[in-house]
Amino acid sequence: MSEPRKLYVRSFGxxxxxxxxQRMTDTLAQEGYVETDSPDxxxxxxxxxxxxxxxxxxxxxxxxxxxxxxxxEAGRRQMVxxxxxxxxxxxxxxxxxxxxxxxxxxxxxxxxxPELIAAAERRGGNRPAGIVETxxxxxxxxxxxxxxxRAAIARRGPTxxxxxxxxxxxxxxxxxxxxxxxxxxxxPLPKILDEVSRLADGGVREVTLIGQNVNAYHGLxxxxxxxxxxxxxxxxxxxxxxxxxxYTTSHPRDMDDELIAAHxxxxxxxxxxxxxxxxxxxxxxAAMNRRHDRELFLDIVARVRAARPDIAFSSDFIVGFxxxxxxxxxxxxxxxxxxxxxxxxxxxxxxxPGTPAAGMGEQVPEAVKSERIHALQALLxxxxxxxxxxxxxxxxxxxxxxxxxxxxxxIGRSPYLQSVVVEGPQEAIGTLAExxxxxxxxxxxxxxxxxxxxxxxxxxxxxRFIGQSEKLEA
Ligand code: SAH
Ligand code: SF4
Ligand code: F3S
Numbered sequence: 001m002s003e004p005r006k007l008y009v010r011s012f013g014x015x016x017x018x019x020x021x022q023r024m025t026d027t028l029a030q031e032g033y034v035e036t037d038s039p040d041x042x043x044x045x046x047x048x049x050x051x052x053x054x055x056x057x058x059x060x061x062x063x064x065x066x067x068x069x070x071x072x073e074a075g076r077r078q079m080v081x082x083x084x085x086x087x088x089x090x091x092x093x094x095x096x097x098x099x100x101x102x103x104x105x106x107x108x109x110x111x112x113x114p115e116l117i118a119a120a121e122r123r124g125g126n127r128p129a130g131i132v133e134t135x136x137x138x139x140x141x142x143x144x145x146x147x148x149x150r151a152a153i154a155r156r157g158p159t160x161x162x163x164x165x166x167x168x169x170x171x172x173x174x175x176x177x178x179x180x181x182x183x184x185x186x187x188p189l190p191k192i193l194d195e196v197s198r199l200a201d202g203g204v205r206e207v208t209l210i211g212q213n214v215n216a217y218h219g220l221x222x223x224x225x226x227x228x229x230x231x232x233x234x235x236x237x238x239x240x241x242x243x244x245x246x247y248t249t250s251h252p253r254d255m256d257d258e259l260i261a262a263h264x265x266x267x268x269x270x271x272x273x274x275x276x277x278x279x280x281x282x283x284x285x286a287a288m289n290r291r292h293d294r295e296l297f298l299d300i301v302a303r304v305r306a307a308r309p310d311i312a313f314s315s316d317f318i319v320g321f322x323x324x325x326x327x328x329x330x331x332x333x334x335x336x337x338x339x340x341x342x343x344x345x346x347x348x349x350x351x352x353p354g355t356p357a358a359g360m361g362e363q364v365p366e367a368v369k370s371e372r373i374h375a376l377q378a379l380l381x382x383x384x385x386x387x388x389x390x391x392x393x394x395x396x397x398x399x400x401x402x403x404x405x406x407x408x409x410x411i412g413r414s415p416y417l418q419s420v421v422v423e424g425p426q427e428a429i430g431t432l433a434e435x436x437x438x439x440x441x442x443x444x445x446x447x448x449x450x451x452x453x454x455x456x457x458x459x460x461x462x463x464r465f466i467g468q469s470e471k472l473e474a
Contacts, residue, residue: 007033008042012059013050015210015248016181017084019161021048024083024110026148031114040070044079044117049086051176053350060086064098071100079120081105081113085180089354091134106134107166107181111144136182142191153202157401158430159413160204164192164219164232165211170251172278173289173356174321174349177212184212186219189227193235200241203430206399206413207236208246215250215259230258237268243432244399244415248274249316252292255300263308270415271308272342275300276316280335281328284321287360294335301339312342312387312416319376320349320369322360329372336379342387342416344380348373388418388440395450397432400424411444419444428454 007028011017024046025035036042047063050056060082071078081103082094088106095101102120105113112133120131142163148156167181196207209232211217217229227235229247237245245268252275263269275297279285282293304311317336319329348369351358391414398412398420410424412433421444422435433452437445449455 004032004034005043006036006041007044007046008036008039009046009048010039010063011048011084012056013048013052013085015161015208016163016166016212017048017050019163019210020084020107020110021046022148022152022156022161023145024048024113026146026152027110027113028117029149029152030146031117039067039078040074042078044081046081046083049082049084051085051089051180051352053347054352055350057086057089060094061098064100068098068100079103079117081117081120083107083110085176088134088180089176092132095130095132102130104130104132104134106136108136108141109133111139111141112137140185140187142187147195147198148202150202153199153204158204158399159206159208159401160199161208161210162192162195162199163187163211164209164229164247165214165217168212169216170213170253170291171289171356173287173360174318174352176352176355179354181212184216186211186217189219189221189232189235192219192232193239196236196239196242200239203241205241205430205432206244206246207242208248209233209236210248212249213251213254214247215254215256228256228258230256230262233262233266233269237266242268244268244270246270246272250275252277252290252297252300255304257303260300260303260307263304263311271311272314272416273304273311274314274316277335278316278318279321279324279328280332281324282331284324284328284331287323288318288321288357294331298335298338313339314343314345315339315341317344317346317376317380318349319346319372320364322349322357322364323362324349324364324372329376333376333379336376336383340387341380341383343384346373346376346380385442387416388442388445391416391418391437391445392440393437395434395436397452398422398435398447399432400428400430400454402429414445421446422449424449425454428452 009021011021039045047060049060079102080100082101083105087104094104103116116131116133165186167184168178169184171178215229218226221227233245277297280294285293396415398414400410400412402411404411404421408423410422412420414420431453433449435447436450437447439446
């Protein structure tokens with residue numbers, strides 16, 4: 001038998017790229033490719049790219065340069081494919097800038113990878129020109145992408161992303177996503193349920209439903225009527241084995257009353273909501289075409305908090321959007337003060353070719369953007385530190401995901417996505433443990449197991465592990 005071919009996939013950007021990378025790996029596993037975590041010994045390298053900001057978009061070219069050099073030094077040839085949002089946005093331009101690329105494939109064509117790779121192979125080693133596939137095909141790729149094997153599910157651990165909605169029809173004036181991912185499409189509910197059941201059979205306990213506008217989800221159910229995100233979450237929470245459900249990224253405009261109530265009614269829905277606001281200034285929100293104002297955002301925050309008092313929020317912010325004045329920026333700072341975020345992502349506005357904002361006058365100077373982002377991030381960091389500090393002494397369930405750095409250590413996640421380090425047995429991975437938080441640092445929390453699924457199933461081991469970290473410290 002010939003050696004299996006080795007595949008290395010590197011993803012940049014958002015969680016959808018992480019999910020897509022797994023689906024590409026599953027597709028190529030059927031063609032005999034096995035995953036490797038080193039690009040150097042791979043026969044096929046896929047760079048799964050992100051186009052959201054200029055810096056993200058440029059990363060692929062430095063990576064391609066590095067790959068080419070390594071290939072030249074080793075005197076060997078690898079096949080190199082560029083996938084993801086840069087592939088969609090730049091297409092054949094990539095082949096002009098980086099001659100080592102064999103294949104450029106956009107996000108809606110991943111089901112065609114085997115035939116595209118075969119075609120690129122037929123072109124041979126001298127790379128007269130690579131192959132470019134960036135059409136938005138009529139067929140639904142999800143109908144053709146094979147599911148992961150049980151072994152692949154187990155390797156990926158007890159948490160999983162599942163794409164339920166892809167693309168965006170909102171057209172915020174700064175954003176490339178509507179062009180790179182295409183129009184908003186929702187997957188049918190029964191197909192998502194099948195996928196989640198299969199993941200749960202393989203040991204997955206927590207699913208994060210992902211979409212560029214996940215709360216605009218409107219997929220067909222088994223009876224052929226349209227189901228919304230609340231119905232989908234409800235159905236998934238019922239799947240045996242699934243203990244936790246999350247969804248991201250939602251848009252404030254699509255946070256309806258039903259979904260807000262779901263945060264009160266569905267215990268498996270985690271009390272943590274990522275809700276991007278971008279700016280606290282109504283003038284800037286209008287120029288961004290966000291279709292919501294600060295009042296709507298604050299109103300949603302209040303209503304979600306009323307439904308689920310222990311909920312925490314995270315958000316995305318852009319500073320230095322064209323025309324943003326000191327007063328506009330002050331509005332953003334004030335909104336942040338008002339809400340209090342547990343975690344956040346903030347970015348300097350990056351002008352993206354082809355978007356309406358790129359052509360707007362009054363671009364904000366780099367120095368001003370830098371000043372504003374520092375002030376904003378300092379405030380957001382203080383809020384995160386305060387939120388984490390308030391967790392000290394609290395008890396909550398963590399989902400144990402993997403071994404820690406040191407023997408006997410395990411790492412899990414709190415309901416608020418914080419990393420939590422505990423002492424415990426390897427067999428507890430994939431279970432919910434009740435943990436009392438003892439220490440808080442900037443990167444993670446640490447705590448002591450007080451109970452939980454593993455210990456209920458193995459009462460004999462309870463006394464050995466519960467409270468063990470305290471003993472170790474003493
Ligand atoms: N669909 C989500 C997120 C899309 S991209 C939403 O509707 O909010 C993730 C984040 O990147 C955005 O929320 C925004 O804060 C940031 N972003 C997008 N385009 C950007 C640009 N041109 N410059 C700087 N940040 C940008
Ligand atoms: Fe981009 Fe706006 Fe769509 Fe989010 S809602 S993906 S920011 S266009
Ligand atoms: Fe980037 Fe595309 Fe995601 S641009 S953020 S990889 S949708």
